[in-house]
Amino acid sequence: MKKSRNTRQRTVILDILRQTRSHPSAETIYQEARKSLPSISLGTVYRNLGFLREQKMVKEIRANEEAGSRFEAALPPHAHFHCGLCSAIHDIPLPDALYDFGWERSEFVSSVTDLELHVIGACADCSPSSTQN
Amino acid sequence: MKKSRNTRQRTVILDILRQTRSHPSAETIYQEARKSLPSISLGTVYRNLGFLREQKMVKEIRANEEAGSRFEAALPPHAHFHCGLCSAIHDIPLPDALYDFGWERSEFVSSVTDLELHVIGACADCSPSSTQN
DNA sequence: GTAATTGCAAAAGATTTGCCCCATT
Protein backbone atom coordinates (compact mmCIF):
# COMPACT_ATOMS: atom_id res chain seq x y z
CA MET A 1 0.00 0.00 0.00
CA LYS A 2 1.25 3.41 -0.92
CA LYS A 3 2.06 6.12 1.60
CA SER A 4 -0.41 8.90 1.98
CA ARG A 5 -0.82 11.99 4.10
CA ASN A 6 -3.83 13.34 5.88
CA THR A 7 -3.97 16.79 4.47
CA ARG A 8 -6.69 19.20 5.43
CA GLN A 9 -7.83 19.24 1.83
CA ARG A 10 -8.34 15.49 1.71
CA THR A 11 -10.13 15.48 5.05
CA VAL A 12 -12.46 18.27 4.06
CA ILE A 13 -13.38 16.64 0.76
CA LEU A 14 -14.13 13.31 2.36
CA ASP A 15 -16.13 14.98 5.13
CA ILE A 16 -18.23 16.85 2.61
CA LEU A 17 -19.12 13.62 0.88
CA ARG A 18 -19.85 11.84 4.13
CA GLN A 19 -22.18 14.54 5.33
CA THR A 20 -24.40 14.79 2.28
CA ARG A 21 -26.70 12.61 0.26
CA SER A 22 -26.82 14.99 -2.66
CA HIS A 23 -24.26 13.22 -4.88
CA PRO A 24 -22.41 16.45 -5.72
CA SER A 25 -20.29 17.15 -8.77
CA ALA A 26 -16.59 17.96 -8.48
CA GLU A 27 -17.39 21.62 -8.98
CA THR A 28 -19.98 21.58 -6.20
CA ILE A 29 -17.55 19.85 -3.85
CA TYR A 30 -14.99 22.48 -4.77
CA GLN A 31 -17.37 25.33 -3.92
CA GLU A 32 -18.29 23.68 -0.66
CA ALA A 33 -14.66 23.01 0.26
CA ARG A 34 -13.77 26.65 -0.36
CA LYS A 35 -15.94 27.62 2.57
CA SER A 36 -13.43 26.09 4.95
CA LEU A 37 -10.33 26.19 2.73
CA PRO A 38 -10.65 29.32 0.59
CA SER A 39 -7.45 28.64 -1.32
CA ILE A 40 -8.12 25.04 -2.31
CA SER A 41 -7.96 24.46 -6.05
CA LEU A 42 -10.22 22.50 -8.34
CA GLY A 43 -7.24 20.39 -9.40
CA THR A 44 -6.75 19.31 -5.81
CA VAL A 45 -10.38 18.33 -5.58
CA TYR A 46 -10.04 16.15 -8.66
CA ARG A 47 -6.77 14.63 -7.49
CA ASN A 48 -8.28 13.72 -4.14
CA LEU A 49 -11.47 12.37 -5.61
CA GLY A 50 -9.31 10.17 -7.79
CA PHE A 51 -7.25 9.04 -4.84
CA LEU A 52 -10.26 8.36 -2.65
CA ARG A 53 -11.88 6.45 -5.47
CA GLU A 54 -8.82 4.22 -5.77
CA GLN A 55 -9.00 3.62 -2.04
CA LYS A 56 -12.65 2.68 -2.50
CA MET A 57 -13.69 5.37 -0.07
CA VAL A 58 -15.57 7.28 -2.74
CA LYS A 59 -17.68 6.21 -5.69
CA GLU A 60 -18.03 8.02 -8.96
CA ILE A 61 -21.45 8.17 -10.59
CA ARG A 62 -21.88 9.00 -14.23
CA ALA A 63 -25.37 10.34 -14.42
CA ASN A 64 -27.61 9.80 -17.39
CA GLU A 65 -27.50 12.64 -19.93
CA GLU A 66 -25.33 14.79 -17.71
CA ALA A 67 -21.99 16.31 -18.57
CA GLY A 68 -19.73 15.50 -15.64
CA SER A 69 -19.48 12.91 -12.90
CA ARG A 70 -21.02 13.01 -9.47
CA PHE A 71 -19.63 11.53 -6.30
CA GLU A 72 -20.67 9.87 -3.08
CA ALA A 73 -18.91 8.44 -0.04
CA ALA A 74 -18.73 4.65 -0.13
CA LEU A 75 -21.82 3.02 1.39
CA PRO A 76 -23.37 -0.44 1.39
CA PRO A 77 -24.59 -1.43 -2.09
CA HIS A 78 -27.56 0.54 -3.34
CA ALA A 79 -29.07 1.71 -6.61
CA HIS A 80 -29.58 5.26 -7.84
CA PHE A 81 -32.75 6.97 -8.85
CA HIS A 82 -32.20 9.83 -11.31
CA CYS A 83 -34.86 12.44 -11.73
CA GLY A 84 -34.92 13.38 -15.39
CA LEU A 85 -36.48 16.74 -14.56
CA CYS A 86 -34.38 18.22 -11.77
CA SER A 87 -31.33 15.92 -12.09
CA ALA A 88 -31.47 14.95 -8.43
CA ILE A 89 -30.04 11.56 -7.57
CA HIS A 90 -31.43 9.55 -4.66
CA ASP A 91 -30.19 6.33 -3.11
CA ILE A 92 -32.69 3.52 -3.41
CA PRO A 93 -32.50 -0.18 -2.54
CA LEU A 94 -30.71 -2.57 -4.85
CA PRO A 95 -32.69 -5.82 -5.20
CA ASP A 96 -30.71 -8.66 -3.64
CA ALA A 97 -31.83 -10.93 -6.42
CA LEU A 98 -29.46 -9.16 -8.79
CA TYR A 99 -26.48 -10.68 -7.03
CA ASP A 100 -27.64 -14.23 -7.49
CA PHE A 101 -28.95 -13.74 -10.96
CA GLY A 102 -26.23 -15.95 -12.43
CA TRP A 103 -24.68 -13.50 -14.86
CA GLU A 104 -22.02 -16.03 -15.64
CA ARG A 105 -24.58 -17.91 -17.68
CA SER A 106 -24.01 -15.29 -20.36
CA GLU A 107 -21.23 -16.53 -22.58
CA PHE A 108 -19.26 -13.28 -22.33
CA VAL A 109 -19.27 -13.06 -18.58
CA SER A 110 -16.51 -14.76 -16.66
CA SER A 111 -16.76 -13.03 -13.30
CA VAL A 112 -18.71 -10.17 -11.77
CA THR A 113 -17.24 -7.63 -9.40
CA ASP A 114 -19.81 -4.88 -9.31
CA LEU A 115 -23.37 -3.94 -10.17
CA GLU A 116 -24.66 -0.51 -11.06
CA LEU A 117 -28.36 0.11 -11.39
CA HIS A 118 -29.81 3.44 -12.46
CA VAL A 119 -33.55 3.96 -12.31
CA ILE A 120 -34.67 6.99 -14.30
CA GLY A 121 -37.95 8.83 -13.88
CA ALA A 122 -39.57 11.73 -12.10
CA CYS A 123 -39.01 12.38 -8.41
CA ALA A 124 -41.69 13.23 -5.91
CA ASP A 125 -40.68 16.89 -5.82
CA CYS A 126 -41.12 17.17 -9.57
CA SER A 127 -44.51 15.38 -9.63
CA PRO A 128 -46.68 17.37 -7.18
CA SER A 129 -49.71 15.29 -8.15
CA SER A 130 -48.72 12.47 -5.85
CA THR A 131 -49.87 14.18 -2.65
CA GLN A 132 -53.26 15.69 -3.58
CA ASN A 133 -53.84 19.45 -4.16
CA MET B 1 -42.69 16.17 -35.36
CA LYS B 2 -39.81 18.12 -36.86
CA LYS B 3 -38.71 17.83 -40.44
CA SER B 4 -35.61 15.84 -41.18
CA ARG B 5 -33.66 14.73 -44.19
CA ASN B 6 -32.12 11.41 -45.03
CA THR B 7 -28.59 12.45 -45.65
CA ARG B 8 -25.95 9.94 -46.56
CA GLN B 9 -24.14 10.83 -43.36
CA ARG B 10 -27.11 9.99 -41.20
CA THR B 11 -27.77 6.76 -43.03
CA VAL B 12 -24.17 5.63 -42.77
CA ILE B 13 -23.99 6.37 -39.06
CA LEU B 14 -27.19 4.50 -38.30
CA ASP B 15 -26.11 1.58 -40.47
CA ILE B 16 -22.81 1.33 -38.64
CA LEU B 17 -24.62 1.10 -35.33
CA ARG B 18 -27.12 -1.42 -36.63
CA GLN B 19 -24.44 -3.67 -37.98
CA THR B 20 -22.28 -3.96 -34.90
CA ARG B 21 -22.58 -5.11 -31.35
CA SER B 22 -19.38 -3.42 -30.25
CA HIS B 23 -20.92 -0.32 -28.68
CA PRO B 24 -18.50 2.05 -30.40
CA SER B 25 -17.50 5.52 -29.27
CA ALA B 26 -18.22 8.60 -31.37
CA GLU B 27 -14.60 8.59 -32.53
CA THR B 28 -14.80 4.96 -33.59
CA ILE B 29 -18.02 5.59 -35.48
CA TYR B 30 -16.33 8.54 -37.15
CA GLN B 31 -13.36 6.43 -38.27
CA GLU B 32 -15.71 3.77 -39.59
CA ALA B 33 -17.91 6.29 -41.39
CA ARG B 34 -14.87 7.80 -43.11
CA LYS B 35 -14.40 4.55 -44.98
CA SER B 36 -17.52 5.27 -47.03
CA LEU B 37 -17.68 9.06 -46.62
CA PRO B 38 -14.06 10.25 -46.43
CA SER B 39 -15.02 13.86 -45.88
CA ILE B 40 -17.50 13.37 -43.05
CA SER B 41 -16.62 15.40 -39.99
CA LEU B 42 -16.62 14.44 -36.35
CA GLY B 43 -19.05 17.26 -35.64
CA THR B 44 -21.53 15.70 -38.03
CA VAL B 45 -21.18 12.39 -36.26
CA TYR B 46 -21.98 14.02 -32.94
CA ARG B 47 -24.87 15.98 -34.36
CA ASN B 48 -26.40 12.88 -35.87
CA LEU B 49 -25.88 10.78 -32.79
CA GLY B 50 -27.69 13.49 -30.87
CA PHE B 51 -30.52 13.59 -33.39
CA LEU B 52 -30.88 9.82 -33.51
CA ARG B 53 -30.86 9.69 -29.73
CA GLU B 54 -33.74 12.16 -29.60
CA GLN B 55 -35.61 10.00 -32.08
CA LYS B 56 -34.94 7.05 -29.79
CA MET B 57 -33.20 5.23 -32.59
CA VAL B 58 -29.89 5.25 -30.76
CA LYS B 59 -28.95 4.87 -27.14
CA GLU B 60 -26.01 6.49 -25.42
CA ILE B 61 -24.08 4.44 -22.88
CA ARG B 62 -21.86 6.07 -20.34
CA ALA B 63 -19.40 3.37 -19.44
CA ASN B 64 -17.92 2.97 -16.02
CA GLU B 65 -14.55 4.70 -15.57
CA GLU B 66 -14.33 5.66 -19.22
CA ALA B 67 -13.85 9.09 -20.69
CA GLY B 68 -16.48 9.39 -23.40
CA SER B 69 -19.82 7.86 -24.28
CA ARG B 70 -20.51 4.81 -26.33
CA PHE B 71 -23.47 4.16 -28.56
CA GLU B 72 -25.76 1.42 -29.78
CA ALA B 73 -28.76 1.15 -32.07
CA ALA B 74 -32.03 0.92 -30.15
CA LEU B 75 -32.92 -2.67 -29.26
CA PRO B 76 -35.33 -4.36 -26.88
CA PRO B 77 -34.40 -3.68 -23.24
CA HIS B 78 -31.21 -5.34 -22.07
CA ALA B 79 -28.42 -4.80 -19.57
CA HIS B 80 -24.74 -4.18 -20.27
CA PHE B 81 -21.77 -6.15 -19.12
CA HIS B 82 -18.58 -4.09 -18.92
CA CYS B 83 -15.23 -5.84 -18.86
CA GLY B 84 -12.99 -3.89 -16.52
CA LEU B 85 -9.92 -5.25 -18.26
CA CYS B 86 -10.48 -4.75 -21.99
CA SER B 87 -13.38 -2.25 -21.76
CA ALA B 88 -15.58 -4.37 -23.99
CA ILE B 89 -19.30 -4.01 -23.49
CA HIS B 90 -21.67 -6.90 -24.13
CA ASP B 91 -25.43 -7.02 -24.16
CA ILE B 92 -26.84 -9.31 -21.51
CA PRO B 93 -30.39 -10.02 -20.34
CA LEU B 94 -32.17 -7.57 -18.10
CA PRO B 95 -34.12 -9.43 -15.40
CA ASP B 96 -37.84 -8.85 -15.92
CA ALA B 97 -38.29 -8.64 -12.18
CA LEU B 98 -36.67 -5.20 -12.21
CA TYR B 99 -39.70 -3.72 -13.93
CA ASP B 100 -42.14 -4.90 -11.32
CA PHE B 101 -39.90 -4.18 -8.40
CA GLY B 102 -42.14 -1.38 -7.17
CA TRP B 103 -39.64 1.47 -7.17
CA GLU B 104 -42.41 3.85 -6.30
CA ARG B 105 -42.29 2.49 -2.76
CA SER B 106 -39.21 4.65 -2.31
CA GLU B 107 -40.35 8.00 -1.05
CA PHE B 108 -38.37 9.95 -3.67
CA VAL B 109 -39.68 8.03 -6.66
CA SER B 110 -42.86 9.21 -8.31
CA SER B 111 -42.64 7.47 -11.68
CA VAL B 112 -40.13 5.36 -13.57
CA THR B 113 -39.43 5.68 -17.27
CA ASP B 114 -36.22 3.76 -17.77
CA LEU B 115 -33.83 1.28 -16.22
CA GLU B 116 -30.11 1.00 -16.79
CA LEU B 117 -28.17 -1.90 -15.41
CA HIS B 118 -24.41 -2.21 -15.72
CA VAL B 119 -22.71 -5.39 -14.61
CA ILE B 120 -18.98 -4.98 -14.21
CA GLY B 121 -16.41 -7.75 -14.16
CA ALA B 122 -14.03 -9.72 -16.35
CA CYS B 123 -15.11 -11.06 -19.72
CA ALA B 124 -14.42 -14.54 -21.02
CA ASP B 125 -11.69 -13.32 -23.36
CA CYS B 126 -9.84 -11.72 -20.45
CA SER B 127 -10.13 -14.76 -18.15
CA PRO B 128 -8.53 -17.56 -20.15
CA SER B 129 -8.84 -19.87 -17.14
CA SER B 130 -12.43 -20.73 -17.95
CA THR B 131 -11.55 -23.01 -20.84
CA GLN B 132 -8.50 -24.87 -19.53
CA ASN B 133 -5.05 -23.83 -20.77
C1' DG C 1 -36.20 27.54 -53.92
C1' DT C 2 -35.73 26.81 -49.15
C1' DA C 3 -34.41 25.13 -45.04
C1' DA C 4 -32.13 21.21 -42.99
C1' DT C 5 -27.58 19.59 -42.78
C1' DT C 6 -22.68 19.54 -43.60
C1' DG C 7 -17.58 20.70 -42.95
C1' DC C 8 -14.56 23.36 -40.66
C1' DA C 9 -12.72 25.50 -36.95
C1' DA C 10 -13.26 27.74 -32.84
C1' DA C 11 -15.36 27.31 -28.27
C1' DA C 12 -16.86 25.19 -24.29
C1' DG C 13 -16.75 21.97 -20.41
C1' DA C 14 -14.68 18.51 -17.67
C1' DT C 15 -10.67 16.47 -16.14
C1' DT C 16 -5.63 15.77 -16.04
C1' DT C 17 -0.95 17.08 -15.62
C1' DG C 18 3.73 19.59 -15.12
C1' DC C 19 6.13 22.25 -12.16
C1' DC C 20 7.66 24.42 -8.26
C1' DC C 21 6.67 25.36 -3.51
C1' DC C 22 4.86 23.96 0.96
C1' DA C 23 3.47 21.01 4.82
C1' DT C 24 2.98 16.45 6.86
C1' DT C 25 5.42 12.84 8.71
Next chain:
DNA sequence: AATGGGGCAAATCTTTTGCAATTAC
Protein backbone atom coordinates in the same frame (compact mmCIF):
# COMPACT_ATOMS: atom_id res chain seq x y z
C1' DA D 1 14.93 16.44 5.75
C1' DA D 2 12.43 13.94 2.75
C1' DT D 3 8.68 13.60 -0.15
C1' DG D 4 3.65 13.41 -0.69
C1' DG D 5 0.54 16.73 -1.77
C1' DG D 6 -1.12 21.57 -2.99
C1' DG D 7 -1.81 25.68 -6.08
C1' DC D 8 -1.70 27.45 -10.44
C1' DA D 9 -1.95 27.32 -15.17
C1' DA D 10 -1.41 25.02 -19.31
C1' DA D 11 -2.73 20.95 -21.71
C1' DT D 12 -6.00 17.20 -23.06
C1' DC D 13 -10.05 15.14 -24.28
C1' DT D 14 -14.79 14.98 -25.47
C1' DT D 15 -18.59 17.31 -27.10
C1' DT D 16 -20.91 21.53 -28.77
C1' DT D 17 -21.59 25.42 -31.68
C1' DG D 18 -21.37 29.46 -35.23
C1' DC D 19 -21.23 30.14 -39.90
C1' DA D 20 -20.95 29.96 -44.78
C1' DA D 21 -21.58 26.53 -48.30
C1' DT D 22 -24.13 22.49 -49.77
C1' DT D 23 -27.87 19.38 -50.70
C1' DA D 24 -32.21 16.82 -49.90
C1' DC D 25 -36.82 17.52 -50.74
